[in-house]
Amino acid sequence: MLRRFRLxxxxxxxxxxxxxxxxxxxxxxxxxxxxxLPGNITAIWPPTGIALAAVLLRGxxxxxxxxxxxxxxxxxxxxxxxxxxxxVPALAISVSQAMGNALQPLIISWLxxxxxxxxxxxxxxxxxxxxxxxxxxxxxxxxTIGVTGFYLxxxxxxxxxxxxxxxxxxxSVLSYLLLTTPFLAWQxxxxxxxxxxxxxxxxxxxxxxxxLVSWMAFIGGYSFEYALIPLLIWSVFRFGKFSxxxxxxxxxxxxxxxxxxxxxxxxxxxxxxxxxxLQSFMSVCAITCLVLSAAIDERETVETKLREANRQxxxxxSNLAQLIEAIPVxxxxxxxxxxxxxxxxxxxxxxxIKQGAILSAEEIPAxxxxxxxxxxxxxxxxxxxxxxxxxxxxxxxxxxxxxQKDRILSLEVASTPLFDERRTVVGAIVAFQDITDRxxxxxxxxxxxxxxxEKVATRTLDLQRTLAELQRTQAQLIHTEKMSSxxxxxxxxxxxxNNPINFIYGNITHLEEYFQDLLNVLNIYxxxxxxxxxxxxxxxxxIEIEFLEEDLPxxxxxxxxxxxxxxxxxxNLRNFSRLDESELKLVNIQDxxxxxxxxxxxxxxxPRNAPKIQVIKEYEILPEVDCYASELNQVFLNLLNNAIDAxxxxxxxxxxxxxxxxxxxxxxxxxxxxxxxxxVPTIWIRTERVGNEAIAIRIKDxxxxxxxxxxxxVFDPFFTTKPVGSGTGLGLSVCYKIVVQQHGGExxxxxxxxxxxxxxxxxxxxxxxxx
Numbered sequence: 001m002l003r004r005f006r007l008x009x010x011x012x013x014x015x016x017x018x019x020x021x022x023x024x025x026x027x028x029x030x031x032x033x034x035x036x037l038p039g040n041i042t043a044i045w046p047p048t049g050i051a052l053a054a055v056l057l058r059g060x061x062x063x064x065x066x067x068x069x070x071x072x073x074x075x076x077x078x079x080x081x082x083x084x085x086x087x088v089p090a091l092a093i094s095v096s097q098a099m100g101n102a103l104q105p106l107i108i109s110w111l112x113x114x115x116x117x118x119x120x121x122x123x124x125x126x127x128x129x130x131x132x133x134x135x136x137x138x139x140x141x142x143x144t145i146g147v148t149g150f151y152l153x154x155x156x157x158x159x160x161x162x163x164x165x166x167x168x169x170x171x172s173v174l175s176y177l178l179l180t181t182p183f184l185a186w187q188x189x190x191x192x193x194x195x196x197x198x199x200x201x202x203x204x205x206x207x208x209x210x211x212l213v214s215w216m217a218f219i220g221g222y223s224f225e226y227a228l229i230p231l232l233i234w235s236v237f238r239f240g241k242f243s244x245x246x247x248x249x250x251x252x253x254x255x256x257x258x259x260x261x262x263x264x265x266x267x268x269x270x271x272x273x274x275x276x277x278l279q280s281f282m283s284v285c286a287i288t289c290l291v292l293s294a295a296i297d298e299r300e301t302v303e304t305k306l307r308e309a310n311r312q313x314x315x316x317x318s319n320l321a322q323l324i325e326a327i328p329v330x331x332x333x334x335x336x337x338x339x340x341x342x343x344x345x346x347x348x349x350x351x352x353i354k355q356g357a358i359l360s361a362e363e364i365p366a367x368x369x370x371x372x373x374x375x376x377x378x379x380x381x382x383x384x385x386x387x388x389x390x391x392x393x394x395x396x397x398x399x400x401x402x403x404q405k406d407r408i409l410s411l412e413v414a415s416t417p418l419f420d421e422r423r424t425v426v427g428a429i430v431a432f433q434d435i436t437d438r439x440x441x442x443x444x445x446x447x448x449x450x451x452x453x454e455k456v457a458t459r460t461l462d463l464q465r466t467l468a469e470l471q472r473t474q475a476q477l478i479h480t481e482k483m484s485s486x487x488x489x490x491x492x493x494x495x496x497x498n499n500p501i502n503f504i505y506g507n508i509t510h511l512e513e514y515f516q517d518l519l520n521v522l523n524i525y526x527x528x529x530x531x532x533x534x535x536x537x538x539x540x541x542x543i544e545i546e547f548l549e550e551d552l553p554x555x556x557x558x559x560x561x562x563x564x565x566x567x568x569x570x571x572n573l574r575n576f577s578r579l580d581e582s583e584l585k586l587v588n589i590q591d592x593x594x595x596x597x598x599x600x601x602x603x604x605x606x607p608r609n610a611p612k613i614q615v616i617k618e619y620e621i622l623p624e625v626d627c628y629a630s631e632l633n634q635v636f637l638n639l640l641n642n643a644i645d646a647x648x649x650x651x652x653x654x655x656x657x658x659x660x661x662x663x664x665x666x667x668x669x670x671x672x673x674x675x676x677x678x679x680v681p682t683i684w685i686r687t688e689r690v691g692n693e694a695i696a697i698r699i700k701d702x703x704x705x706x707x708x709x710x711x712x713x714v715f716d717p718f719f720t721t722k723p724v725g726s727g728t729g730l731g732l733s734v735c736y737k738i739v740v741q742q743h744g745g746e747x748x749x750x751x752x753x754x755x756x757x758x759x760x761x762x763x764x765x766x767x768x769x770x771x
Contacts, residue, residue: 017065020054024069031171032077034260034275044256044275045171047073048139049179052105057183060109063102071098085153093149100145104172108138121184122241123297128290135180139172167272174279177286178252185242185293206235206247214251217265218258225265225281232289241293248289252282332430334386340364341427350402350409350434361387369403373410385415389428392417398435410436471717497566505563512556519549584767586624589632589695590687593617596636600644608648610681618686622695626766631738635747638731639699639759640683646703646757647681693764694745700758706751714749743767 027046034042051066074094078085085093111134116127147165150156156164210231217224228251235244258264259271259278266277324331330347334340338361343353351368364370365378372379381387385395398412412435418427522545532540597604597615604613684700706714713719715736739747745763 013061016058016062017068020050020062020065021069021072023050024066025073028069028073034256034271042167042171044279045168045175046179047175048101048104048142048172049175049177051101052108052135052176053180053183055105055109056112056180057187060106063106066105067098067102070101071095074098081155085155089153093153093155096149097142097146100142104138104141107141108134111138122181122188122290123294123301125291125294125298128287128294132177132287135176136173139169139176142172143168167276170276171279174283177283178249178279181286181290182242182245182249185240185245185290188241202238206231206239210235210247210251211254214254218255219263221263223265228285229288232285233292236289236292236296241290244289244293245286248282248286251285252279255282329431329433332386332432334361334390334428334430336390336426337361338387338390347432350432352404370411371401371403373399373401385413386428386430389415389417389430390425392425400432408436409434410439412438501563501566505560508556508560508563512553515552515556584626585629586626587629589622589625589627589697590619592629592633593636593685593687593697596633596640599637600640603641603644604683607644607681610648610650610652613644613647613681613683616682616684618684620686620688622687622689623765625695625763627743627763628738628767631742632763635735635738635761636697636699638735639761642731642759643683643699643701643703643757646701646705647683648703650681650704652681690762693766694762695765697761698758699761700756702756705753705756706749707753711749711751715747739763 024047027050031042031045031047034044047070054062054066071094074097075090078090078093079087084090112121112131115130115134121131122128143165146168147156147161150164151158151161210228213224213227213231216222217228232244232247235247255264255266255278256275259266259274264274264278266274266281268274268277324344327344328346330350331342331344332340332347333342343351347353353368361384362381365381365384370379370384371377379400385397385400388395394417395413395415398410400411400413402409402411411432413430413432415428415430417425418429420426604615607613682702684698686698686700688696688698690696710719715732717733719733736747739745739761743763744767745761747762748760749757750760751757
């Protein structure tokens with residue numbers, strides 16, 4: 001895209017810049033006549049539409065004219081304010097506005113050329129919808145840059161920001177709809193070769209009607225504004241989109257004149273509101289004309305294609321007749337009563353019969369000597385393919401034999417019924433061909449196919465295994481990339497929060513000291529001057545000095561605790577993301593578990609359809625482990641989320657933990673040292689050594705459990721028991737890959753339906769980097 005902005009300046013190009021700058025400036029001065037907001041923001045701004053039309057028609061090289069005109073116009077406007085703005089801020093704001101006004105049409109033009117056909121921008125409803133979407137989103141650029149410049153330059157207050165931004169954005173969208181679309185419509189509209197007298201008369205009548213209705217609605221004060229819509233529709237149908245958009249511009253000009261004079265159906269308490277309502281109405285008219293014209297264009301395109309299709313159909317019929325006569329396949333046509341009415345040349349040669357011979361259905365097998373293959377008997381008349389088709393059946397058989405003097409021909413026959421518009425059978429068409437050579441070759445091919453099928457079966461099995469492995473690898477890569485993106489986002493958020501919270505935390509101590517110094521000065525002042533003047537005493541009583549002395553230290557203490565909590569959260573987020581630990585590194589596994597628990601704390605505190613989930617941690621003192629820390633954090637996160645899902649699926653009855661509610665969980669499933677009521681959803685996390693070379697992490701829950709029939713499939717890619725849209729079936733598969741393949745460890749699951757599940761993660765203390 002940068003290549004398009006390498007300008008080769010010529011005299012013609014400079015002339016274009018100057019002409020565009022003059023048009024931009026003059027139209028800008030017209031727009032400034034309707035200023036209604038601070039910063040001279042107006043509801044009508046024609047230069048925006050002119051700029052986009054210029055870029056679309058003359059290309060990106062026209063942008064210096066837009067930039068220069070916008071800069072001069074903005075600078076002049078700012079320096080003539082009352083009071084005038086200083087030169088330096090005025091220059092800064094003018095440059096920023098010029099950049100936004102020049103950049104906006106370039107971006108919109110680039111998107112239009114990228115997404116829409118260059119010569120058919122407004123000939124399709126889909127294209128018009130996309131065009132409207134682009135000119136609706138594009139004005140956000142100049143509106144944001146321009147209004148922000150006014151705000152930073154002190155020309156407006158923060159409370160006016162949204163209103164001014166919306167006004168700027170809205171006038172840009174309206175300018176595109178009312179001024180850019182005529183240029184585009186002119187570009188894609190055909191030039192009439194000759195205009196008849198009747199067309200000229202119709203044009204005069206339409207123009208006169210539009211002027212009359214516009215004058216009555218917006219100058220005369222009559223409520224005739226909606227009478228314009230039939231006239232605009234008339235212009236679309238009879239004169240095309242270009243004429244219709246020009247009429248919309250003409251009506252807009254008349255309506256603006258009337259509305260600014262306080263006349264018309266859209267007049268409100270303020271000129272700004274009146275103009276916005278008026279422009280909205282005219283934009284609706286413009287969009288209506290564009291959509292209607294596109295629908296007409298699409299209809300004409302369909303009609304053209306239909307005429308072409310009919311022509312091709314006639315050619316196809318002629319070609320089909322020639323093809324039937326030329327193909328090496330016999331073709332017969334039978335009436336409903338079984339009479340043979342047509343044979344092509346191939347059928348005449350095979351059956352040795354001339355065109356025009358009249359035969360009844362009963363005579364055909366005997367005369368043609370048609371036998372059933374392998375029987376030596378004539379083919380039954382009622383089972384002949386054409387007889388079955390006359391009964392409404394679609395037939396394809398290859399068990400007919402045609403006995404000639406010196407040979408026997410095997411025939412393949414296809415027969416189909418012919419229907420009328422009421423789906424009544426009126427005949428049958430039969431196609432047949434000699435397949436004697438094929439029959440002889442079939443046996444040879446069958447033997448070869450038998451051998452080939454065996455080879456194909458073996459190869460297919462190998463390919464299926466390879467494909468399954470590729471799909472599993474692809475799914476795991478996608479999931480890993482998603483988790484990596486999550487880690488980068490979490491780490492970035494933690495980094496951005498860390499600096500400001502450190503600043504707040506570090507200044508709380510100074511704030512406490514300054515407050516204490518102020519209290520000391522206040523106490524000394526009260527001792528030296530126990531009697532205060534009445535106004536000062538009233539202010540002291542109103543603000544309750546004694547309460548402030550007691551409450552503000554507590555407030556500062558709460559702020560310190562909150563800042564400490566945020567610092568802890570930031571530290572946990574950074575530890576979880578471990579953006580600087582993509583390689584093997586010694587880490588504390590229990591810190592990773594704690595960081596992961598922090599991430600799922602909201603689900604633990606507020607589970608769906610379940611009481612608050614309690615977490616029981618039994619940590620054994622473990623040595624640091626040389627591992628891929630961020631990948632193991634993914635494993636812990638997936639296992640904890642699965643445990644929470646299992647607890648949410650179970651129906652819980654909240655009761656107190658009194659006698660009779662507490663049970664001893666199964667020692668094969670849950671840790672034997674814990675006694676928990678099944679009315680309390682619980683997750684157990686235990687870490688322990690496994691000899692001197694490995695460690696183990698156990699994550700258990702008392703959720704719904706997993707049935708034995710699917711327990712062996714839980715680590716398979718894409719296997720899930722969750723509803724459609726709730727899970728991808730990749731979480732446990734990725735966990736297995738990280739633990740087993742990447743770390744050389746073990747991952748297993750033990751579960752009992754109704755009691756819960758336990759996942760065991762076992763990894764070596766030192767992971768080989770080649771794994």
